[in-house]
Amino acid sequence: xxxxxxxxxxxxxxxxxxxxxxxxxxxxxxxxxxxxxxxxxxxxxxxxxxxxxxxxxxxxxxxxxxxxxxxxxxxxxxxxxxxxxxxxxxxxxxxxxxxxxxxxxxxxxxxxxxxxxxxxxxxxxxxxxxxxxxxxxxxxxxxxxxxxxxxxxxxxxxxxxxxxxxxxxxxxxxxxxxxxxxxxxxxxxxxxxxxxxxxxxxxxxxxxxxxxxxxxxxxxxxxxxxxxxxxxxxxxxxxxxxx
Amino acid sequence: xxxxxxxxxxxxxxxxxxxxxxxxxxxxxxxxxxxxxxxxxxxxxxxxxxxxxxxxxxxxxxxxxxxxxxxxxxxxxxxxxxxxxxxxxxxxxxxxxxxxxxxxxxxxxxxxxxxxxxxxxxxxxxxxxxxxxxxxxxxxxxxxxxxxxxxxxxxxxxxxxxxxxxxxxxxxxxxxxxxxxxxxxxxxxxxxxxxxxxxxxxxxxxxxxxxxxxxxxxxxxxxxxxxxxxxxxxxxxxxxxxxxxxxx
Numbered sequence: 094x095x096x097x098x099x100x101x102x103x104x105x106x107x108x109x110x111x112x113x114x115x116x117x118x119x120x121x122x123x124x125x126x127x128x129x130x131x132x133x134x135x136x137x138x139x140x141x142x143x144x145x146x147x148x149x150x151x152x153x154x155x156x157x158x159x160x161x162x163x164x165x166x167x168x169x170x171x172x173x174x175x176x177x178x179x180x181x182x183x184x185x186x187x188x189x190x191x192x193x194x195x196x197x198x199x200x201x202x203x204x205x206x207x208x209x210x211x212x213x214x215x216x217x218x219x220x221x222x223x224x225x226x227x228x229x230x231x232x233x234x235x236x237x238x239x240x241x242x243x244x245x246x247x248x249x250x251x252x253x254x255x256x257x258x259x260x261x262x263x264x265x266x267x268x269x270x271x272x273x274x275x276x277x278x279x280x281x282x283x284x285x286x287x288x289x290x291x292x293x294x295x296x297x298x299x300x301x302x303x304x305x306x307x308x309x310x311x312x313x314x315x316x317x318x319x320x321x322x323x324x325x326x327x328x329x330x331x332x333x334x335x336x
Numbered sequence: 337x338x339x340x341x342x343x344x345x346x347x348x349x350x351x352x353x354x355x356x357x358x359x360x361x362x363x364x365x366x367x368x369x370x371x372x373x374x375x376x377x378x379x380x381x382x383x384x385x386x387x388x389x390x391x392x393x394x395x396x397x398x399x400x401x402x403x404x405x406x407x408x409x410x411x412x413x414x415x416x417x418x419x420x421x422x423x424x425x426x427x428x429x430x431x432x433x434x435x436x437x438x439x440x441x442x443x444x445x446x447x448x449x450x451x452x453x454x455x456x457x458x459x460x461x462x463x464x465x466x467x468x469x470x471x472x473x474x475x476x477x478x479x480x481x482x483x484x485x486x487x488x489x490x491x492x493x494x495x496x497x498x499x500x501x502x503x504x505x506x507x508x509x510x511x512x513x514x515x516x517x518x519x520x521x522x523x524x525x526x527x528x529x530x531x532x533x534x535x536x537x538x539x540x541x542x543x544x545x546x547x548x549x550x551x552x553x554x555x556x557x558x559x560x561x562x563x564x565x566x567x568x569x570x571x572x573x574x575x576x577x578x579x580x581x582x583x584x
Contacts, residue, residue: 148492152579170580175494185485201495248494 099126101284107156131299138305178250182257184241219269408466416473476508
């Protein structure tokens with residue numbers, strides 16, 4: 094049955110060690126192409142490490158990863174990273190203005206991003222276009238997060254990895270970003286993988302959900318699994334007994 | 337100057353020893369070791385140079401330069417321990433800088449191809465190159481650590497290792513060059529360079545001493561720039577693997 098499903102990213106017995114410490118344990122599973130998959134689990138479950146593997150910033154110690162049915166090692170790393178966009182919770186900014194940061198992906202590829210294009214991107218993520226020339230040091234946490242998302246979108250990735258991008262946003266901003274991501278998914282068919290600590294968000298936004306704990310993929314399936322988990326540990330996590 | 341006169345100069349060692357003991361600075365042992373080492377090392381170099389100048393054979397000049405490069409490499413490599421293959425990168429840099437500067441000096445007949453000129457100038461060039469390498473490596477390794485997130489951000493957006501490390505590399509090169517550029521701005525105003533002072537004390541014409549000092553200053557400026565840039569461009573690729581991932 095699995096063979097008929099279009100898979101954006103597939104993991105086959107993937108393990109990752111940081112020195113002697115095992116971060117990911119034998120992960121096997123896939124993210125469906127064109128869908129939104131939410132990734133939940135307690136801190137230290139290995140979720141961000143999984144994203145770094147998908148973006149090619151690190152390689153698995155054991156096992157294989159395929160992106161669009163092609164072995165990840167067969168890709169040119171720069172091509173892979175433009176195709177599999179990554180927006181991290183830390184929302185690292187380079188010193189300079191918002192515009193400097195937005196045009197960065199194009200500059201790296203030897204191309205230009207016009208001010209008009211940058212302004213459109215800003216409005217898309219719910220920021221005022223007048224912010225373009227503002228220094229990133231003057232931005233709030235939420236604004237930085239939105240600029241980080243906009244910057245990732247500049248590459249027009251086919252797969253978008255979002256790590257806790259709404260955790261520092263207020264409710265209105267969070268709703269805006271959720272709508273934007275859903276629109277990107279529906280209109281452009283971009284596959285979204287979204288790490289969140291907000292279980293309601295995981296259920297509402299996600300088509301599928303992965304639950305990870307201590308480096309293992311404990312349970313996965315339609316996001317409704319969080320309403321009636323089969324695994325005892327997941328049940329405890331959903332009920333807030335495991336943080 | 338006789339050895340008896342020189343021994344009187346040890347008074348200048350007794351003063352810091354006395355101060356260290358009185359103020360309990362705990363520097364007595366290091367001061368004594370440094371004094372003994374400098375006496376032995378410099379006297380040994382003096383005798384070796386006397387022999388090399390008298391022998392006037394190319395092989396001895398070469399051996400002296402190899403010795404200088406080996407010592408400079410040994411000293412500088414500790415600062416770049418986190419960079420793979422740093423020993424050979426330093427050796428290549430020192431050899432290149434030495435060959436370039438001596439090539440220009442001898443090639444353009446600025447200085448004669450004699451041991452009396454080659455060895456002291458090599459000492460200054462390699463010594464300066466070593467200090468620059470240490471300054472560069474110190475700053476570069478610190479930059480890599482502090483800018484790790486930025487480096488990975490650029491990689492994650494599809495940048496190449498060269499693009500990702502660009503800012504750290506430029507910052508480290510600039511920082512290592514600042515001391516020499518700044519010291520050249522005030523030279524002669526704040527302090528007289530050691531070599532020029534030595535020549536004047538030894539009875540040389542001050543103008544001739546200045547001319548030679550200027551030559552050395554310009555030489556050291558080239559040495560500094562070439563050392564930092566070459567070491568930087570030799571070092572950064574080893575921070576990444578073939579998958580363009582930043583190594584720990």
